[in-house]
Amino acid sequence: MAMAYLAWRLARRSCPSSLQVTSFPVVQLHMNRTAMRASQKDFENSMNQVKLLKKDPGNEVKLKLYALYKQATEGPCNMPKPGVFDLINKAKWDAWNALGSLPKEAARQNYVDLVSSLSPSLESSSQVEPGTDRKSTGFETLVVTSEDGITKIMFNRPKKKNAINTEMYHEIMRALKAASKDDSIITVLTGNGDYYSSGNDLTNFTDIPPGGVEEKAKNNAVLLREFVGCFIDFPKPLIAVVNGPAVGISVTLLGLFDAVYASDRMVFFSLLPLQATFHTPFSHLGQSPEGCSSYTFPKIMSPAKATEMLIFGKKLTAGEACAQGLVTEVFPDSTFQKEVWTRLKAFAKLPPNALRISKEVIRKREREKLHAVNAEECNVLQGRWLSDECTNAVVNFLSRKSKL
Numbered sequence: 001m002a003m004a005y006l007a008w009r010l011a012r013r014s015c016p017s018s019l020q021v022t023s024f025p026v027v028q029l030h031m032n033r034t035a036m037r038a039s040q041k042d043f044e045n046s047m048n049q050v051k052l053l054k055k056d057p058g059n060e061v062k063l064k065l066y067a068l069y070k071q072a073t074e075g076p077c078n079m080p081k082p083g084v085f086d087l088i089n090k091a092k093w094d095a096w097n098a099l100g101s102l103p104k105e106a107a108r109q110n111y112v113d114l115v116s117s118l119s120p121s122l123e124s125s126s127q128v129e130p131g132t133d134r135k136s137t138g139f140e141t142l143v144v145t146s147e148d149g150i151t152k153i154m155f156n157r158p159k160k161k162n163a164i165n166t167e168m169y170h171e172i173m174r175a176l177k178a179a180s181k182d183d184s185i186i187t188v189l190t191g192n193g194d195y196y197s198s199g200n201d202l203t204n205f206t207d208i209p210p211g212g213v214e215e216k217a218k219n220n221a222v223l224l225r226e227f228v229g230c231f232i233d234f235p236k237p238l239i240a241v242v243n244g245p246a247v248g249i250s251v252t253l254l255g256l257f258d259a260v261y262a263s264d265r266m267v268f269f270s271l272l273p274l275q276a277t278f279h280t281p282f283s284h285l286g287q288s289p290e291g292c293s294s295y296t297f298p299k300i301m302s303p304a305k306a307t308e309m310l311i312f313g314k315k316l317t318a319g320e321a322c323a324q325g326l327v328t329e330v331f332p333d334s335t336f337q338k339e340v341w342t343r344l345k346a347f348a349k350l351p352p353n354a355l356r357i358s359k360e361v362i363r364k365r366e367r368e369k370l371h372a373v374n375a376e377e378c379n380v381l382q383g384r385w386l387s388d389e390c391t392n393a394v395v396n397f398l399s400r401k402s403k404l
């Protein structure tokens with residue numbers, strides 16, 4: 001009887017199942033990417049579009065455009081390396097040379113993709129102007145939007161590399177609680193600007209309450225425990241769209257996400273291109289791991305690899321983090337936003353109850369353990385924050401930045 005009913009339902013269906021429908025754009029996109037190559041005409045059109053850009057895309061993008069243009073027209077870098085004091089030509093040479101033996105055709109395609117990602121009609125890595133708040137209300141440090149079944153929580157302190165200050169911890173918790181109850185299917189965290197997040201705002205340690213440093217450490221431990229607890233208990237699929245480098249707690253929390261998509265974005269440090277990194281400099285700061293990473297990282301990447309990161313502060317590139325299992329997939333920065341959001345929109349069309357129930361099945365047997373780990377990590381950190389090692393490290397950072 002049940003089989004007959006199922007056959008009847010299937011026969012009546014005029015369109016494919018939701019799974020087929022939603023997975024189509026992803027397959028299509030990959031087919032397009034492999035089957036299509038930008039023509040010379042597309043390339044020339046893109047060069048013209050660059051001249052028409054209303055807003056300066058910034059040195060980082062201009063260097064990338066320069067490098068791709070040279071690679072597409074002349075092939076691999078064939079110029080002698082400029083001297084160290086010839087800063088501008090050296091930056092250009094470095095950018096071109098970093099493309100290695102990328103074929104001309106691929107460079108042309110990447111150039112076209114990059115220019116198209118600069119078009120205002122498409123989302124780019126810097127997704128909103130600093131400080132703008134398009135759809136959300138009541139958030140100072142975040143932009144929260146909800147559309148296509150996706151609630152997007154975007155860190156919005158780009159000038160501070162999206163460092164998480166006390167207000168932002170509270171706002172993230174509030175946004176997560178709202179997202180867990182709204183009608184969205186999945187929730188995404190991402191960053192505005194060139195960083196995903198530089199982790200805990202180190203000035204959080206400077207406003208000392210009347211009860212002194214002990215009270216401050218206690219308050220921070222309570223806040224951190226509650227904050228991490230929200231990620232442990234979040235009921236819907238939670239996805240990180242890592243648009244740039246990530247530091248500290250913004251890295252450790254990734255072990256509690258359901259998927260992590262990262263850009264291979266290059267950031268420029270003193271005009272030198274560096275690949276986006278995942279960095280947990282806890283020992284350097286006299287601190288210890290949080291975000292349940294003391295439990296999740298050894299499970300995800302093996303105890304020894306976790307030790308290198310969490311104890312010795314080894315920075316991983318996006319590619320390395322992917323190889324270690326912390327990142328689910330890495331995308332070229334030029335097409336990152338387009339590819340990831342196409343995929344996420346497809347995920348958000350899957351049956352919502354199935355997604356939540358499946359997440360719960362996976363999380364259920366770990367939840368108690370994760371809360372116990374979180375409590376212990378916060379307890380240990382409370383002691384660390386009162387140590388000379390930690391105080392000196394924070395003072396060093398703040399005085400380096402002329403804040404003391």
Ligand SMILES: CCCC/C=C\CC(=O)SCCNC(=O)CCNC(=O)[C@H](O)C(C)(C)COP(=O)(O)OP(=O)(O)OC[C@H]1O[C@@H](n2cnc3c(N)ncnc32)[C@H](O)[C@@H]1OP(=O)(O)O
Nearest residue numbers: 159160161163198199200201202203220224247248249401
């Ligand atoms: C409730 C407590 C929970 C505690 C839990 C978590 C622990 C952690 O997260 S530990 C990790 C802490 N984070 C760091 O150690 C990163 C510190 N920042 C840096 O090392 C550099 O700023 C960074 C490498 C991220 C970027 O370097 P640059 O590209 O050279 O930029 P600037 O340094 O000039 O940064 C611009 C601007 O942002 C301010 N900034 C950046 N990150 C932080 C931060 N984490 N805390 C406070 N301020 C930060 C920086 O000071 C600059 O500010 P201005 O000088 O006012 O422009």
